[in-house]
Amino acid sequence: MAMNNNNNSLLLSDTLVPDLFIYHHMMSLTKEAISVYLYIASSGKCKFSEAECTDISLLDKETTKIAIAELIASGLIARDKDGDFTLVDLKKAEVDQYCASVVARGGADISGLELSPMQEERNNLCDSISKSIYAGKMGYVFYRIVDTCLFTYGFETFVIYSLFDMAKEKKIHYDYKKVEKMASDWHKNGIKDSESLNRVLENEARIQEIIKTIGKLTRRRVDGVDIEKITNWVALGFSKELIELAYRSNKYRDFVKTKDVDDTLTKWLEAGIKTAEEAMKFEEEQHAENKRKYKKNKGKDSNYRTGAEAGITIEDTVAIEEDTDPKSDDSAMNDILNMFGDDDDEDN
Helix, strand or coil, X not given: CEEECCCCEEXXXXXXXXXXXXXXXXXXXXXXXXXXXXXXXXXXXXXXXXXXXXXXXXXXXXXXXXXXXXXXXXXXXXXXXXXXXXXXXXXXXXXXXXXXXXXXXXXXXXXXXXXXXXXXXXXXXXXXXXXXXXXXXXXXXXXXHHHHHHHHCCCCHHHHHHHHHHHHHCCCCCCHHHHHHHHHHHHHCCCCCHHHHXXXXXXXXXXXXXXXXXXXXXXXCCCHHHHHHHHHXXXXXXXXXXXXXXXXXXXXXXXXXXXXXXXXXXXXXXXXXXXXXXXXXXXXXXXHHHHHHHHHHHHHHCCCCCHHHHXXXXXXXXXXXXXXXXXXXXXXXXXXXXXXXXXXXXXX
16 A cells, blocks of 8 residues: 555555356355455465465464365366466356357357357346346356256256246355256256246245244254255155154154154055055054054063963972972071071070
């Protein structure tokens, strides 16, 4: 910072950071990595050593080294053979990747390629998304997602708009990687047109409904593992009523876990059960069978069984009576008393 003698005002420098860093990388970086990246960018150096980076950073040496490793892994910093670091030119890397993708799908010759609008349909769609989702300022990387959805995945324009609209509802529309993953997941699930989209949206609505139901029943926050199980239940066609019944059938436990519900539903699935009525009948039959087995086993272990049930014969009872002869008991008692002497010995 310096003083300008002509107008007596402060000269303040500015650090330009590409939008690609904000939308494509920043959301997934730790605050330490973001800080180190901004410190390096503000230095104005194209090449720097680890020691220089540590001097620039306001963080301690070890934290700075960890942050640098994170930036290298994210493709924001490159290291040459001499061990020095350079900031990756994000714009050049993005343009090269974009051009390669266009050429790969036969869109243009690389020698004459310009980053100009490719067709009216794509432009109108991007303009609509930019205005309604991004207040007229959609980042360049999101145009890439639109192109991928249009030309690689073959989505209808309605599906692409719905993708960004749903991303906004989930508050991830500024996170490039999450929106990109969402588009990839839709593609894997076979979404291309409004019909397939509506089917998936219905499933999504059912998943959210069951998440709320399980949350109320368990009185706790439903985590990622639980959501995976719930998503699988919906995919297998289990109704909300059947899932609630599976939970209540485990109420005898001190603490009902989602795994307990999942085990019950799996058991019902293997038994061919599809409705709550079938499940209730199945559980009643199981309960009756378990009760019958319990009574049978209890009879085998009881102390009040008949001799025949216990396998005892008349000869066995005679032998038992002989072993418990009162005389033998008196003899044993006398032997114990003799260990302490008798009254005659004490008098002598």
